[in-house]
Amino acid sequence: MGIIGSTIKPFTAQAFHQGKFVEVTDKGTAGKWAVFFFYPADFTFVCPTELEDLADQYKGLKAMGVEVYAVSTDTHFSHKAWHDTSPAIGKIDFPMLGDQNHVISTNFGVLREGQGLADRATFVVDPDGVIQVMEVTCEGVGRNAEELVRKIKAAIYVRENPGQVCPAKWEEGADTLVPSFDLVGKI
Template identity: 45%
Template sequence: MLQVGKKVPNFELEVYYPATKSFGKVSLEDYMKERRWVILFFYPADFTFVCPTELADLAEYYDELVKLGAEVISVSTDTKYTHLAWQTTEKLLERVRYPMGADPTGKVSRLFGVYDEDTGLALRGTFIINPEGLLVGSEINYYNVGRNAQELVRKMKANVYLMSHPDEACPAKWEEGERTLKPSAELVGRVYEALKV
């Protein structure tokens, strides 16, 4: 399984593009050439119950994530054809415009440690890859707990900020424009004071 802070090896996925109702292929290598952030949003299966609520929630924040320089790819072990059928029939997915990745062999799901060998499905995994190809964010939930895309946006904003301010750190619940921390000997035991100044 990949570790946060390590380089992600190249992978490819066949995708369904809801915006154009077409199929294609994406690779991490191509996104890295474009200096893009990549957010992989694994979910168990099309035509299920929690999954459409998550993908609809993610669609609400897609434009904001794109403005931050990211491409979002939802991924399940379904085929691209199943993605097309699901996205065009499930009303919750009407606003989905990000690519929907097909991983029927589980190869990419295994790479990220979300593949469940007992079911052949992917757990709910969210992974943020920076433009240098490093895994900087990782979250895995079990099947029955949906995620919050608003928190994903917050984490993306923090990661984008920290990429250009590597000597700083973002505290809990940090929002864009708020005070950050600069780790140093003087800060040890004095985080309260640093945040209240």
């Protein structure tokens, strides 16, 4: 499993992005916030609902300086076919990475051994390539893109405001905490 505070490992992948096949590498993610959104397979059931939900949040994420990378062990060709045939997937403007060689899924520790599929997992990576947030759910439980956006805002806030932390359910503009000896046992 990927570890919070670890740096992402090198990768190169072909992706389907905005009607074209493009190459995506770890080096291309440097200097910006990135979301790696792993899902088990194209042409399935929960996956398109999650990806559509994330597509609905993409414009706001881009405005925050965050790039999204959808990743499955399918090929970039399969991603194009799915994009062209599914109304939900047709909304996606972010890159859809093909990981048929399992390098990216292995690097993030989410490859299901013996199955060739990635777990349903999300990683938020900071501009230095360091994993700041991770979430893994079981096969039948879809993720919530609004909650992901909230977590990204909190991670950005903490990075930009050293010494402060965001409590549970923190929303942008709400009070934060400054951990200290005097705060111990007071919450």
